[in-house]
Amino acid sequence: MAVDFSNIFSIAGKTALVTGGSRGIGEMIAAGFLAAGAKVYISSRKADVCDATAARLSSEYGGECISLPADLSGVAGAEALAAEIASRESKLDILVNNAGASWGAPIDEFPEAGWDKVMDTNVKGVFFLTQKLLPLLRAAGTADDPARVINIGSIDGL
Structure with missing residues (x-):
């Protein structure tokens, strides 16, 4: 039996949010999701960097990468980002908690x-x-295809 590898990593039709998505690991995760067919939102504290990264990733990967700058160091920032996503989407398939401070x-x-x-x-x-x-x-x-929450951590913050 032959395996169809052309579609094995597809996440087409999925929506993802990658915090800390404007650089480093978060940017690489966002790029990978775009390459695999997902619609991707990225957030970071610095709006200009977040906007530029989203535009570049959309151009490079041909997908839709949307910048939603946010400061996630407090409840208010988390609430604001969640409300903004909810105003744009009825569901979220993938959350990557990658934003971090040191x-x-x-x-x-x-x-x-x-x-x-x-x-x-x-x-x-x-x-x-x-x-x-x-x-x-x-x-x-769903039971067969649950949403995913991926938490990224680093000892750099300790």
């Missing part, structure tokens, strides 16, 4: 403000964005 100080010099910044984005933001997007994720999922 402080860059040795542990013996790490200040409370740095700790709070890292925890707010890397833990609190991930939890509350996922929570606020649950209705759209549930709308996309």
Whole structure:
């Protein structure tokens, strides 16, 4: 029996949100999703960079990549991003929580403000964005094809 490899990684017809999608790993994930046929939203704190990356990815991969700048370090930012997605989509198939923050100080010099910044984005933001997007994720999922939440982490933030 021959296997059809031309379609094995297709996610055509799926909608994805990649936080931290304007550079690095997030940008690469967004590019891969576009290449596999998904409609992709990317978010990052810096609107100009997010907008430019979305335009470039759309051009390079021929898909639809939409910029939704957002600061996910607090509940308000998570709520705003979830509301914006909900105003545009009736479902969300894939959420990639990739946005992250680091402080860059040795542990013996790490200040409370740095700790709070890292925890707010890397833990609190991930939890509350996922929570606020649950209705759209549930709308996309079925028993045979559930919605996916992918959390990306790094020791750089610690």
